[in-house]
Amino acid sequence: MKPPLKFGPEQRYDVIVCGAGHAGVEAALAASRRGADVLLLTGNVDTIGQMSCNPAIGGQAKGHMVREIDALGGEMGVNTDTTAIQFRLLNASKGPAVRGPRAQCDKKAYQFRLKHVIELQPNLTLFQAMVEGLIFESDGVAGVKTSFGIDFYGKTVVVTTGTFLRGLMHIGDKKNEGGRLGDFSARGLSGSFLEAGIELQRLKTGTPPRILGSSIDFSQCERQDGDADPTFFGFYDTRLGEEMFHVEQLPDDSPALNRLFHVEQFGQRKLGWRPGQDQVSCWTTETTEQTADTVRTNLHRSALYAGEIEGVGPRYCPSIEDKFVKFADKATHKVYLEPEGRNTDEWYVNGVSTSLPFDVQLDMMRSIQGLANVVMLRPAYAVEYDFAPPTQLFPSLESKKVANLFFAGQINGTSGYEEAAGQGLVAGVNAVAKVRGEDPLVIGRDEAYIGVLIDDLVTKGTREPYRMFTSRAEHRLLFNHGSAEIRLLEKVKAFGLVDAERLARMEDKATAVKFWTEELERVRIRGGLAGDMVRKHDDLSDVELPPNFLAQSEPVQQEVLNRVKYKGYLEREEKHIARLRNLEKVKVPAGLDFLQVRGLRKESAIKLNEVQPRTLAQAGRISGVNPADISLLLVAFQSASSK
Known part of the structure; x- marks a missing residue:
C-alpha cells in the first residue's frame, strides 16, 4: 500500500523532488531506494520522463554515463534497453575507451514505463502539482508551496525543473510561455531563488520539427540499421x-x-519489451543549396538572429541558421531521420533545430533531399529558460546559499537526458545522506564521467548548455563503458545503492577481473606469456588462452583483455592520478577568505572565493587560477599548519 499524502510541518518527507524529468526521476528513485520517504511533484504526471527532444539515449561519453548510472543502481539503462527500437555502438572500430553505446527509443514507451516504475516504487509518493515557491526556516529550505495552495514540508528539497523556469518559446517573432511545446512555464519559483540570494541567468536550447514518416521519400535517403549484436546499457x-x-x-x-x-x-x-527485438531503421539525408538559400534569405525572421533571444545556446548542437552562417564554406549539412516509436508515424528530423517562422520552416524542410512532399506535425522552436550558475553548489550538488536545497539537471546549465540523470541520481543519494548526517557521495574525475561532469559544473561553471564529451575527461582511458561497475564498486557499497544479491555479484566480478588480469601476465601459453600474446595479436582467434579464463563470463573476459592489451597506457594513467591525489589530500580551510592570502592575485582570489574549493586540486581546476597561484597556496597552507 502506498502511504497517503502528508501535509504540514509536523509531517515532513525526507526528500521532496520538484520536477519529474530525467533528473527528477533518478533523484526520486535513488532516494527512495535508499529507504527515504520521498515526495515527487510534477506539473503533469502524464509527461514523466518525457523525451522532449530526440528520443535517443547514449552516444560518445553519454553512453558511458548511462552505464555508470546503471552501475550506481539507476533506472535509465534498463528503461532504455526495454523501450529501445534501435541499438548502435558508436566508434566500434576504435579503442574501448571511446566506444559509445547509443539507442533510439520509443518515446512513449520510455515515458510510460518510467511512470509505472515510479508508481510501483516503495517509499515514493507521486503527486501532480506546480511548485510555485520554497518554504524557508532559519538559513535552510523546509518545503515547497504549490499552485493548489497545498504546502509540503521536507527535510531536503531537490530542484530539477529542466527548461520550465520562466520558459519562453520562440517560433519566428511569435512567443509563447512554456518550457516545452504544449506545456506550462514555471514563474514563481525563480522569485524564491532570487529571494534566497541565488543568482539566475538565461540559456537557450531548441528542437527540430517533427514530420510524418509516410511523407518521406526514402529512395532518396540512406538507410542506417541497428547492430545485429546490440550493446545494452544494463549490466x-x-x-x-x-x-x-x-x-x-x-x-x-x-x-x-x-x-x-x-x-x-x-x-x-512493468511495461517494455525484450531488449534488441524487432529493431527499426533510421535514415540519413542532406540539405541542398536551396535549403541554404532559404535560411540565409530569411535570417532576419529568425528569433535567434533578430535579437529576440537573450539566452546563450548550445555550441555543440547549433541551429540550422548557425550552420549556414558559421560554416558558410560547407554547401550541405547531414540530416538524420529517426522514428519516434513503433506505434506512431512521427519522425524526428535530427540536425534541423531552428527558430525560423513556420512558413520558412516548411519551405526549408521541403528543400531537403527526400522531403519534397513532407508533412509537418510539429514546428521547430527555440526555448529560453532560467538556470542557476552551478558554481553556487557544493560537489554534493547542495546549494552553498541555502542549506538542504539541491539542484540537478538543466537548472545547472547542462543539456542532455544523460547529464541530467547522472546529476539527479547523485543529488538524490546526497539528499538522503544530508538527512542522515552522512558524508556525501562525491565521485572523482578519475572515477567516472559523472565525476567529471559535476566537478566541471561546480568548479568551472558554464556560460552555455554543457554537454559531455570524451575530451572533457583527462582520464578517459580508464573509462571504457564496460568497467563502470568495477570503477564505482566502492561507492555503491558505501551508500547501499544496489541490493545485496547484485552487490555480491559485482564484487565477484571485480575479483575475477583482478585475478585474471594478473594471471594472464604469469601463465604461459603457446608462443609465450598470455599477456604478451594478447598485446601482440589484434585478432585473438589464434591465441590459445587458458580454458579457465575462457569459461568466465563475456563481460569479465572483455574487461580483462582490455586491461591486459592496454596495460602500459593504463599504468601510466594510474601513476599520473597518484600524483594528482597528493593535491587532493591538501584540504582548503572551510570559509577561507582568499583575499587575505598574501601575494595571491586579486583575480584568482575573487574566483577562489566564489567557488570555495574543497581541495588544492579543485582550486587548480578553476578557470583563471594558474600553477603559480597553487604553489603560493600550498606554501601558505604548509606554513599555517606548522605554526
Missing part, C-alpha cells in the same frame, strides 16, 4: 547472474527474464 551479468548476460538467449518464459523486464509487483507488470 545484466550482475543483475541476473553471469550465465544470463545474453538476455536474447533466454527463453520467453524464463523466470530470470520476467524478473528483470516484466516484474510482477502489486499484481501489475
Whole structure:
C-alpha cells in the first residue's frame, strides 16, 4: 500500500523532488531506494520522463554515463534497453575507451514505463502539482508551496525543473510561455531563488520539427540499421547472474527474464519489451543549396538572429541558421531521420533545430533531399529558460546559499537526458545522506564521467548548455563503458545503492577481473606469456588462452583483455592520478577568505572565493587560477599548519 499524502510541518518527507524529468526521476528513485520517504511533484504526471527532444539515449561519453548510472543502481539503462527500437555502438572500430553505446527509443514507451516504475516504487509518493515557491526556516529550505495552495514540508528539497523556469518559446517573432511545446512555464519559483540570494541567468536550447514518416521519400535517403549484436546499457551479468548476460538467449518464459523486464509487483507488470527485438531503421539525408538559400534569405525572421533571444545556446548542437552562417564554406549539412516509436508515424528530423517562422520552416524542410512532399506535425522552436550558475553548489550538488536545497539537471546549465540523470541520481543519494548526517557521495574525475561532469559544473561553471564529451575527461582511458561497475564498486557499497544479491555479484566480478588480469601476465601459453600474446595479436582467434579464463563470463573476459592489451597506457594513467591525489589530500580551510592570502592575485582570489574549493586540486581546476597561484597556496597552507 502506498502511504497517503502528508501535509504540514509536523509531517515532513525526507526528500521532496520538484520536477519529474530525467533528473527528477533518478533523484526520486535513488532516494527512495535508499529507504527515504520521498515526495515527487510534477506539473503533469502524464509527461514523466518525457523525451522532449530526440528520443535517443547514449552516444560518445553519454553512453558511458548511462552505464555508470546503471552501475550506481539507476533506472535509465534498463528503461532504455526495454523501450529501445534501435541499438548502435558508436566508434566500434576504435579503442574501448571511446566506444559509445547509443539507442533510439520509443518515446512513449520510455515515458510510460518510467511512470509505472515510479508508481510501483516503495517509499515514493507521486503527486501532480506546480511548485510555485520554497518554504524557508532559519538559513535552510523546509518545503515547497504549490499552485493548489497545498504546502509540503521536507527535510531536503531537490530542484530539477529542466527548461520550465520562466520558459519562453520562440517560433519566428511569435512567443509563447512554456518550457516545452504544449506545456506550462514555471514563474514563481525563480522569485524564491532570487529571494534566497541565488543568482539566475538565461540559456537557450531548441528542437527540430517533427514530420510524418509516410511523407518521406526514402529512395532518396540512406538507410542506417541497428547492430545485429546490440550493446545494452544494463549490466545484466550482475543483475541476473553471469550465465544470463545474453538476455536474447533466454527463453520467453524464463523466470530470470520476467524478473528483470516484466516484474510482477502489486499484481501489475512493468511495461517494455525484450531488449534488441524487432529493431527499426533510421535514415540519413542532406540539405541542398536551396535549403541554404532559404535560411540565409530569411535570417532576419529568425528569433535567434533578430535579437529576440537573450539566452546563450548550445555550441555543440547549433541551429540550422548557425550552420549556414558559421560554416558558410560547407554547401550541405547531414540530416538524420529517426522514428519516434513503433506505434506512431512521427519522425524526428535530427540536425534541423531552428527558430525560423513556420512558413520558412516548411519551405526549408521541403528543400531537403527526400522531403519534397513532407508533412509537418510539429514546428521547430527555440526555448529560453532560467538556470542557476552551478558554481553556487557544493560537489554534493547542495546549494552553498541555502542549506538542504539541491539542484540537478538543466537548472545547472547542462543539456542532455544523460547529464541530467547522472546529476539527479547523485543529488538524490546526497539528499538522503544530508538527512542522515552522512558524508556525501562525491565521485572523482578519475572515477567516472559523472565525476567529471559535476566537478566541471561546480568548479568551472558554464556560460552555455554543457554537454559531455570524451575530451572533457583527462582520464578517459580508464573509462571504457564496460568497467563502470568495477570503477564505482566502492561507492555503491558505501551508500547501499544496489541490493545485496547484485552487490555480491559485482564484487565477484571485480575479483575475477583482478585475478585474471594478473594471471594472464604469469601463465604461459603457446608462443609465450598470455599477456604478451594478447598485446601482440589484434585478432585473438589464434591465441590459445587458458580454458579457465575462457569459461568466465563475456563481460569479465572483455574487461580483462582490455586491461591486459592496454596495460602500459593504463599504468601510466594510474601513476599520473597518484600524483594528482597528493593535491587532493591538501584540504582548503572551510570559509577561507582568499583575499587575505598574501601575494595571491586579486583575480584568482575573487574566483577562489566564489567557488570555495574543497581541495588544492579543485582550486587548480578553476578557470583563471594558474600553477603559480597553487604553489603560493600550498606554501601558505604548509606554513599555517606548522605554526
